[in-house]
Amino acid sequence: MTPAARPPAARFPHERFPHEQFSGDSARQPHRRLTKPGVGGHPGVGGGEGGLGVEGVRVEYRGVAAVDGVSLTVGVGEVVAVLGASGCGKSSLLRAVVGLEPLAAGTVRWDGADLAGVPVHRRGFGLMFQDGQLFPHRDVAGNVAFGLQMAHVRRAERARRVAELLELVGLAGFGGRAIASLSGGEQQRVTLARALAPAPQLLLLDEPLSALDRSLRERLAADVRAALVATGTTALFVTHDHDEAFAVADRVAVLAAGRLLQVAAPAELWRAPASREVAEFLGYEAFVRLAGAPPVLASALRRALGAAGAHAPRSTVVAAAPGAFVVADGAASGRVAAVAFRRGRTELAVDVDGAGRVTAVAPGPGSWRAGDVVALAVDPHRLALVPAGPAGPAGPAGPAGPAEPAGPAEHDAQGPELRARVAGG
Ligand SMILES: Nc1ncnc2c1ncn2[C@@H]1O[C@H](COP(=O)(O)OP(=O)(O)OP(=O)(O)O)[C@@H](O)[C@H]1O
Secondary structure, three states: OOOOOOOOHHHOOOOOOHHHOOOHHHHHOOOOOOOOOOOOOOOOOOOOOOOEEEEEEEEEEOOEEEEEEEEEEEOOOOEEEEEOOOOOOHHHHHHHHHOOOOOOEEEEEEOOEEOOOOOHHHOOEEEEEOOOOOOOOOEHHHHHHHHHHHOOOOHHHHHHHHHHHHHHOOOOOOOOOEHHHOOHHHHHHHHHHHHHOOOOOEEEEEOOOOOOOHHHHHHHHHHHHHHHHHHOOOEEEEEOOHHHHHHHOOEEEEEEOOEEEEEEOHHHHHHOOOOHHHHHHHOOOEEEEOOOOOHHHHHHHHHHHHHOOOOOOOOOEEEEOOOOEEEEEEEEEEEEEEEEEEOOEEEEEEEEOOOEEEEEEEEOOOOOOOOOEEEEEEOHHHEEEEOOOOOOOOOOOOEOOOOOOOOOOOOOOOOHHHHHHHOOO
16 A cells, blocks of 8 residues: 555545546546547647647746746647656646646646636646545545546446446456555556546646556556557656656656756657757766777777668767677677676676776676676667767767757757767667
């Protein structure tokens, strides 16, 4: 049971969360088709009128910006994850969207209409939190039916809807179970079903899985996505977990210190981070400026990129993720600093001239020891090209200096030229 499954006593007997008061209109919508409209071509994606439009939003606490000029769209039926480290302003952004936080600047629109002055309960948005805040005295079905009851949906329709949603979240037959008898993961499934029941026009999920252990989180992230897709729900999903963001979202928005650094589909974000800051945040660990790198390393990276159809100009910085270097016959080499066996593969900390210390991998266990020299091949799927920093093509050899920040634009700040070069990489 999640620690905070019990709502505060002050909320009884009305059983109504201020942030979960659904507008009658949205709650009375007939159940949406269990298919997602327009997957991959959502109206509103890329700045259209439909769905959520956040423009230049700033949230301040005592004059200090927690969210600083964020612009973002979520198209109808689209799932966007806001990904960022703790304290970067994710929850503040979400609270501003739902109307719980005043805007110091900017606008929040739905279907093109400015929501300034529209109270929380009239926005038709739903919220789901880390702690599900389920009603402990209601059974599972009673919890899922809550929003429908508030909207005076008829009993038969309610029962049909509850059964459909419980099946959708993998809890068919759980309707009569007491909340206290459920595991943490099952409780979050109930919370999801309850949040989806009134068919909110936008569902905002704030770290909904972070109270669960990692393996459960991974499974549930896939199930959350499946449920959002099946119901065609438009959603903004806040998380600090990269894997979760990549598993759940159509597009991922990277937030740091209140600023939006990049918004892109998961594969695009991984392949073409807009800046070194984004790449580091995604876990890229070594940055090599090709011009000035040791020739052996530069040509090994070039060959790997070339094999994947990517062309790297001399000025490019190549970012390498853990596992980009593989212990195998290859042109590059390095000296082993440490060895760790991890579930079916070995990870070696290897010092590579020009790249610094990298995490190289080898299949299975091995007999490497610190000080050994190992040959390294390069896995192009763990490389990315990031824009060169201010030092430019004549920059220092070895690990690259800091790259220029990408700026706050919603769009991929990398620019069409470099993106075209990495296409297929
Ligand atoms: N009510 C408040 N008063 C003052 N400062 C606040 C308030 N709420 C948030 N902050 C500050 O604003 C910044 C952003 O907070 P926010 O909760 O939005 O970040 P977050 O990315 O959601 O963090 P986490 O992942 O840890 O929940 C933090 O520095 C936080 O301390």
